[in-house]
Amino acid sequence: MCRMQVKRLKKVTLWRLGSLLTMLFGFTQFQQLTELKPFQLTGLAQGTTYAITYYSQREIIQKPQIDSIFSRLDQSLSIYSPTSLISRFNQSATGVETDMHLRQVVQKSLAIFNETAGVFDITVHPLVNAWGFGTEKVTTLPDSATIKSLLACVGSEKLRLNQNWLRKTVPCTRIDVNGIAQGYSVDVIANYLEKHGIRNYMVEVGGEIRVKGRKYPQNTPMSIGIETPTKNEFESASIQTVIEVNQGAVTTSGNYRKYRQVGPNRISHIINPKTGYTSQNELISVTVMAHDAIIADGYDNALLAMGLSQALAFLKHHQNLDAYFIYQKSNGAITDTATAGFYKFMR
Amino acid sequence: MTALAGLAVVGSSAWAKPVAKADVIRLGMIGTGARGAGLATLIQKMPGIELVACCDNIPEHLQKGMSLAKKGAKAYTDYRKLLDDKSIDAVIIATPLYLHYPMAVAALQAGKHVYLEKSMTYDIPQAIDLVKKVRESNLIFQVGYQYRYYGLYHRVKEVIDQNWLGKITHFECQYNRNSNWRFPVSDPKLERAINWRMHREYCGGPLSELCAHEIDVVNFMLNAHPTKVVGLGGINYWKDGRDTFDNIRTVYDYPNGVKASVTSVLSNAYNGYSIRILGDKATVEILRDKAFIYAESTNNAKGTVDGVTGATLAVTTQGKGVELKFGEPGEEKLEPTTYALQDFFSCIKTKKQPISNVETGRDGSISIHMGNAAADTETVQFWKPEYAA
Numbered sequence: 001m002c003r004m005q006v007k008r009l010k011k012v013t014l015w016r017l018g019s020l021l022t023m024l025f026g027f028t029q030f031q032q033l034t035e036l037k038p039f040q041l042t043g044l045a046q047g048t049t050y051a052i053t054y055y056s057q058r059e060i061i062q063k064p065q066i067d068s069i070f071s072r073l074d075q076s077l078s079i080y081s082p083t084s085l086i087s088r089f090n091q092s093a094t095g096v097e098t099d100m101h102l103r104q105v106v107q108k109s110l111a112i113f114n115e116t117a118g119v120f121d122i123t124v125h126p127l128v129n130a131w132g133f134g135t136e137k138v139t140t141l142p143d144s145a146t147i148k149s150l151l152a153c154v155g156s157e158k159l160r161l162n163q164n165w166l167r168k169t170v171p172c173t174r175i176d177v178n179g180i181a182q183g184y185s186v187d188v189i190a191n192y193l194e195k196h197g198i199r200n201y202m203v204e205v206g207g208e209i210r211v212k213g214r215k216y217p218q219n220t221p222m223s224i225g226i227e228t229p230t231k232n233e234f235e236s237a238s239i240q241t242v243i244e245v246n247q248g249a250v251t252t253s254g255n256y257r258k259y260r261q262v263g264p265n266r267i268s269h270i271i272n273p274k275t276g277y278t279s280q281n282e283l284i285s286v287t288v289m290a291h292d293a294i295i296a297d298g299y300d301n302a303l304l305a306m307g308l309s310q311a312l313a314f315l316k317h318h319q320n321l322d323a324y325f326i327y328q329k330s331n332g333a334i335t336d337t338a339t340a341g342f343y344k345f346m347r
Numbered sequence: 348m349t350a351l352a353g354l355a356v357v358g359s360s361a362w363a364k365p366v367a368k369a370d371v372i373r374l375g376m377i378g379t380g381a382r383g384a385g386l387a388t389l390i391q392k393m394p395g396i397e398l399v400a401c402c403d404n405i406p407e408h409l410q411k412g413m414s415l416a417k418k419g420a421k422a423y424t425d426y427r428k429l430l431d432d433k434s435i436d437a438v439i440i441a442t443p444l445y446l447h448y449p450m451a452v453a454a455l456q457a458g459k460h461v462y463l464e465k466s467m468t469y470d471i472p473q474a475i476d477l478v479k480k481v482r483e484s485n486l487i488f489q490v491g492y493q494y495r496y497y498g499l500y501h502r503v504k505e506v507i508d509q510n511w512l513g514k515i516t517h518f519e520c521q522y523n524r525n526s527n528w529r530f531p532v533s534d535p536k537l538e539r540a541i542n543w544r545m546h547r548e549y550c551g552g553p554l555s556e557l558c559a560h561e562i563d564v565v566n567f568m569l570n571a572h573p574t575k576v577v578g579l580g581g582i583n584y585w586k587d588g589r590d591t592f593d594n595i596r597t598v599y600d601y602p603n604g605v606k607a608s609v610t611s612v613l614s615n616a617y618n619g620y621s622i623r624i625l626g627d628k629a630t631v632e633i634l635r636d637k638a639f640i641y642a643e644s645t646n647n648a649k650g651t652v653d654g655v656t657g658a659t660l661a662v663t664t665q666g667k668g669v670e671l672k673f674g675e676p677g678e679e680k681l682e683p684t685t686y687a688l689q690d691f692f693s694c695i696k697t698k699k700q701p702i703s704n705v706e707t708g709r710d711g712s713i714s715i716h717m718g719n720a721a722a723d724t725e726t727v728q729f730w731k732p733e734y735a736a
Contacts, residue, residue, distance in 0.1 A: 053653065207657040215653060227657030242652055254658025287656055 036200065036216035045070040046182060047080070048206035054193055055200035055216045061193065069188060076101040077181045079125070079135055090125070090174040095160075095167035105177050105184050105294070106161050112180075112298040113156040116314070120302035121273035123158060125176035126150045131278060133269045134176065141267070147276035154273050182208045183251050183297020190293070203293075208251040210293045223347060224250055229284045229326055229334070240326065240336065243345040249293035253300035254285035270305045281307035284334065287324040289342060295320070308337075315339050372692055375400040375435045375459070377426045377450055378442035379412025380541075381530070382464060386439055387415035389685050396692055402429045405540060407533065426450055430457035437487070437695060440464060443543040444550035448473040451488075455480055460487040462691045466559040466715055467708035469550070474712040475734065481705040489691045489701040490708035492563045496686035502673035503624070503631055503638055504568060511640065512626025518568075518607035519623040520561035522553065525616035527585050545589035552580075552591025553611035555715045561622055562718075563703075563711045564633075565599070565607045568624070572710040573599035573607070573717070575729045580722035584614040597718040609718065632668065636680070639668030710735070 036055040041063050043050055052066065076099050078084045089096045098106070109122045127150055128134040130142040142150075153172035160167040177184075182205050189203045190210040200213030202222050215222050225239035243250070255268055272279045286303045290296040299321055303311040308327055315323055322341035328334055338346075372395060376383050379401050390396050401412035402423040413422050423429040430438070430453055437460035440450050448468045454461045467490050468474040481488040494500050507515065532541050543549035544556050554562075566572055580595035593614070599607045622633040630641045674680065687703065694701045717728040 051654070202654050204654045207655065209654050209656050222653040225652035225655045227655055239652060239655065250656050252656040252658060285658060
């Protein structure tokens with residue numbers, strides 16, 4: 001009994017001390033937070049725009065540092081640069097020694113390839129080119145014989161990533177990481193900010209976002225608008241819905257901005273790696289929330305290609321992902337839906 | 348019955364010559380100057396069309412026309428003689444503007460289908476009367492506004508119909524060049540015959556000879572004609588004896604307050620030919636053979652949120668023009684006039700009035716004359732109800 005009392009007394013004292021410390025520390029932290037100011041960096045990278053906002057008492061990071069990170073990423077992952085590591089892999093018959101960026105992107109891509117049973121596949125590059133969405137300018141549509149011959153090069157099972165080496169089992173296999181590299185870049189920049197002690201930020205590259213903390217001096221959550229799909233490739237969009245996220249990544253893949261108009265037909269940029277043909281379903285855009293932008297970005301394309309019902313079924317077994325869908329109903333009306341987890345973030 | 352009819356068809360085709368004569372359109376060309384010769388060159392490549400007669404009163408023009416005509420074609424210096432030839436089905440009239448009306452009327456009276464170069468008539472009464480004459484004739488009558496047949500303009504119209512530009516409030520049209528707009532003359536006696544564009548006696552100057560296309564394009568895009576026009580013009584740069592304007596600026600008012608400025612300046616060639624269509628969502632800029640679309644920026648949408656997630660917006664679409672693609676991929680792009688001529692010949696066969704017809708031609712010509720009258724009198728010119736009777 002006596003022992004118990006002592007123990008309890010100790011506990012209370014410890015609690016009091018703790019709360020006193022918390023109060024003291026909390027007060028100084030509060031004082032520091034109110035002094036936070038926004039710093040903004042914007043520019044062009046990866047064929048699109050980027051915008052970074054971080055909250056800090058002083059300027060910690062400047063634009064040249066960010067541009068240097070992007071240029072390093074380009075040297076590794078850009079299929080538009082003929083001398084990049086990825087281009088050298090595509091040109092080689094057997095493979096290349098990877099760097100950190102290519103290795104991490106390919107590793108995650110292969111994981112998502114397995115997880116989605118091949119719906120997401122970075123070896124789709126030759127088909128992307130043939131359908132006119134790649135680096136080469138094409139004026140006609142591929143015929144079935146061309147597609148059949150290209151399919152022999154497609155399939156991530158033809159890739160081998162062993163430690164530092166990325167190898168191919170078929171010489172004609174080529175990879176295109178455009179569906180995931182933007183998300184990866186967002187992570188690289190976000191991690192760079194965190195390494196510099198930044199705790200409150202938003203990083204956006206071409207509509208792919210990672211966010212942490214709150215915005216200051218208002219001390220309110222950061223809000224992210226999800227675009228209303230536009231009818232054409234140039235129209236700037238309005239906001240369909242707004243979410244508030246304390247920490248994590250939000251990315252969107254849409255069928256509305258990237259397509260080819262061939263006569264009266266819109267050719268979707270989503271290509272089925274198994275059939276070799278472009279696929280069209282009711283989904284107009286998919287917004288995915290995940291811990292990392294590379295994960296969100298990798299899955300948004302796959303979910304878009306799956307179609308609504310398959311995508312929802314997939315998400316039931318992948319609790320680390322939440323998603324928001326804008327789609328066209330059979331009567332032509334545009335509507336939206338989301339996973340239960342996603343609704344919690346809507347403002 | 349069916350079997351017999353079938354046999355008859357097989358029989359006739361078996362004995363028929365490679366090209367059935369009934370399918371060939373025999374064509375006469377009245378006016379074989381620069382434009383007429385250009386048309387004749389295009390016609391040479393068109394199957395089923397035979398240029399069997401040419402007419403021009405300038406010998407070197409006639410010679411040029413004949414060199415492009417079918418072997419054995421007839422040469423005339425008097426267009427009435429050409430029209431007397433009963434074997435001719437249709438004529439193309441590519442003469443100075445003041446000759447359009449008498450020649451077109453005579454051709455209709457002679458029972459010929461007519462392709463009349465733009466602009467349609469020298470004045471408003473002629474335009475109104477020509478509509479009547481064509482309606483009475485039962486013949487095909489097309490006015491040479493080839494842009495109505497050009498995929499580029501169809502694409503622009505489609506984009507407008509799909510509301511890409513939002514609410515359209517203005518058109519800005521210009522047809523500028525930095526030259527005296529004169530053609531070389533081999534014999535001083537031919538000066539006025541060749542450089543007829545310098546004289547109001549023969550035409551309406553830059554508005555009727557250059558901007559006519561753009562005025563027709565605005566009418567085409569809006570499916571309307573102007574209700575009134577103001578304008579200023581002058582001869583302020585090329586003081587070389589001409590009496591047509593060397594610069595003119597007009598503003599046409601269309602239904603719902605849509606305004607179209609139509610300008611021609613002969614002392615500056617920057618973006619020579621261009622039409623800008625201003626909407627509250629975007630602008631389309633039409634040049635000779637391409638068009639660009641410029642989106643209005645909507646930063647106001649972003650003001651309410653800290654970031655926006657969406658399908659990747661290509662950087663070229665922000666502030667810069669996006670080229671408006673038209674036609675099938677890999678499709679050969681032909682001179683727009685080819686499409687116009689193809690349609691004229693197909694209308695003759697199908698007996699349908701063309702898209703660029705006597706009524707759209709009338710609206711174009713009246714618009715031009717209103718614009719010139721506005722500049723001549725420095726007063727507002729109004730569209731009168733009796734114009735479109």
